Amino acid sequence: MLSRISLNKAARILHDGGVIAYPTEGVFGLGCLPERADAVSRILRIKKRAAEKGLLLIASNLQQLTPWIELMDDVRIPASDAAAPVTWIVPATADAPAWLTGGRDTIAVRITGFAAAAALCEAAGSALVSTSANVSGSPPARNTHVLRRQFCSLVDYIVPGSCGPASGPSEIRDLVSGKVVRHASK
Numbered sequence: 001m002l003s004r005i006s007l008n009k010a011a012r013i014l015h016d017g018g019v020i021a022y023p024t025e026g027v028f029g030l031g032c033l034p035e036r037a038d039a040v041s042r043i044l045r046i047k048k049r050a051a052e053k054g055l056l057l058i059a060s061n062l063q064q065l066t067p068w069i070e071l072m073d074d075v076r077i078p079a080s081d082a083a084a085p086v087t088w089i090v091p092a093t094a095d096a097p098a099w100l101t102g103g104r105d106t107i108a109v110r111i112t113g114f115a116a117a118a119a120l121c122e123a124a125g126s127a128l129v130s131t132s133a134n135v136s137g138s139p140p141a142r143n144t145h146v147l148r149r150q151f152c153s154l155v156d157y158i159v160p161g162s163c164g165p166a167s168g169p170s171e172i173r174d175l176v177s178g179k180v181v182r183h184a185s186k
Contacts, residue, residue: 001115002116002119002159002161003160007119007120008123009157010123011120011125013157014031014033014126014128015033017032018032018039018156019042019043020032020158020159021147021158022159024112024164025082025085025114026085026142026166026168026170027163027168028144029058029117029131030129030130030151031120033128033129035067041099043129044099052102053102054103054104055102055131056108057108057127058127059111059126059127059128060112060117060118060122061121064121065109065111068092069090069107069109071091075175077090079111082114082165084166085110085114086170087170088108088109088110088174089106090108090175090176092104092107100129108172110130116161133150140169166184169182169184171183
C-alpha cells in the first residue's frame with residue numbers, strides 16, 4: 001500500500017494541475033484530475049495521442065464518477081477485479097468535456113479494484129484520468145525502470161509502487177450492450 005506521504009504529495013500535485021505516473025492493475029498509468037483541461041492536454045502531448053480517442057477515468061467508488069456519467073437508476077457499474085480489470089463505456093453527462101469523451105456521448109470508466117489506484121482517487125477526492133504510460137502505439141510501462149527512463153522528465157511525480165496482477169491493459173466493454181470493445185491484453 002502507498003504511504004500517506006506519497007498519497008498526499010500526489011493529491012497536492014493533482015490539485016495544482018499536475019500530471020502523475022502511477023501503478024494500476026496491470027500497467028503504469030498517466031493521470032490528472034478530469035476537469036483540468038491543461039493537464040489533460042499535457043498527457044495527450046506526452047502520449048502523442050489524438051484527443052478524439054478520448055480518455056478513461058478510474059475511481060474508487062461510483063460517486064466519484066457522477067459528474068461525468070449518466071446512468072439509469074437500475075444500471076450499476078461493477079467494481080473491477082485487480083487481476084482482471086474491466087473498463088466500461090457508459091453514457092456521458094451533457095457536461096462531460098470533449099477532452100474526456102473524444103467528442104462522443106459516452107465515456108470510459110472503471111471502478112478500480114487495485115488498492116493503490118483506489119487510494120490515489122480517495123486522496124485526491126476525485127476520479128482520475130487514467131491512460132497507460134506509453135507513447136501511442138508503443139507498449140505500456142510495466143516496471144519502474146522503463147517508467148522512469150521514458151517519463152521521469154515528463155511528469156510531475158512518479159508514485160512509488162508496483163503494478164497489480166493483471167497481465168496488461170483492461171478489457172473494455174459497453175455497459176448498455178455488453179459488447180466487448182477491446183479484449184484484455186495477455
